[in-house]
Each structure stands twice: as structure tokens, then as C-alpha cells.
Amino acid sequence: MKRSVIQSALIAAALLLVTSPALAAEHKAGPIAEAKVMGSAKTTEHGAKAKAGKTVAKIKFVDINSAGKAELKTLPGVDDAVAAKIIAGRPYLSKAYLVTRKIISLATYQQITSRIIAKQNKASAAKLQRLIKEREGRS
Numbered sequence: 001m002k003r004s005v006i007q008s009a010l011i012a013a014a015l016l017l018v019t020s021p022a023l024a025a026e027h028k029a030g031p032i033a034e035a036k037v038m039g040s041a042k043t044t045e046h047g048a049k050a051k052a053g054k055t056v057a058k059i060k061f062v063d064i065n066s067a068g069k070a071e072l073k074t075l076p077g078v079d080d081a082v083a084a085k086i087i088a089g090r091p092y093l094s095k096a097y098l099v100t101r102k103i104i105s106l107a108t109y110q111q112i113t114s115r116i117i118a119k120q121n122k123a124s125a126a127k128l129q130r131l132i133k134e135r136e137g138r139s
Helices: 002-037 041-053 080-088 106-115 122-138
Strands: none
Touching: none
């Protein structure tokens, strides 16, 4: 009992020590933010234009279950032969199947993993179910 109380007290003290600098930093940022708000209209207009000018670049994902050869070739490390292998091995339950089925190397997969997805449509889901049943029948 004493041990758990002591451990709880130590954890609470550690949390206070860790969060204190973060709270102090937030508290110090307050007057600076207020000073910026009190600035001239020109400053606020410039800030608004700068924020409007910044656009978040959206990543266009490549669906390995439906992308054409040309779209697959836009990925780094994917050439005609690899794109043909990807198309031939469809459908994929997940993008990791590209490595587990030895379609692409692990190095190539690590380069493109943030740019690919494996969407499931009705046709590919039906084909996958049929393949699963066939494999279960063989075992």
C-alpha cells in the first residue's frame, strides 16, 4: 500500500515537473500574441495574405487496385515491368501485399508506401473472396 502511494506521488511530481516548462512557455507566448493583435491594419492584412498564400499540398494517392500503367509509373522505382507485375497481381487486400507477394522490393515499397493505397471495390472484394475459398479448399 505504501509503495503504491509513493509511486503515485512520484509520478505526479514528475508530471508536474514535465508540464511546468510547457505551461510557462504558453504563458510567455501570451503577451507576444497580444502585441501582434494590437499591430497596425497593414500588418494584419499582410498576415492574412501570407496565410492565404500558403496552401497545403494534398498528396494524390495512387490506388494499386485500379491505377493504370501510366499512373503507376509516376511512383519512384516503378517502371514498365513493375507496373505490369502490379496490374497482374490484382486485387490486393492491402498495399503491404506488394512486398509479401514479391511484386516489389522492400526498398521500393518504403519509397512509395506514403503515396499508395489499396481501395476495395465490389468486383475486387468478390474476386478476393473467391481466391480465399479456393485456397481454403486446397489446404
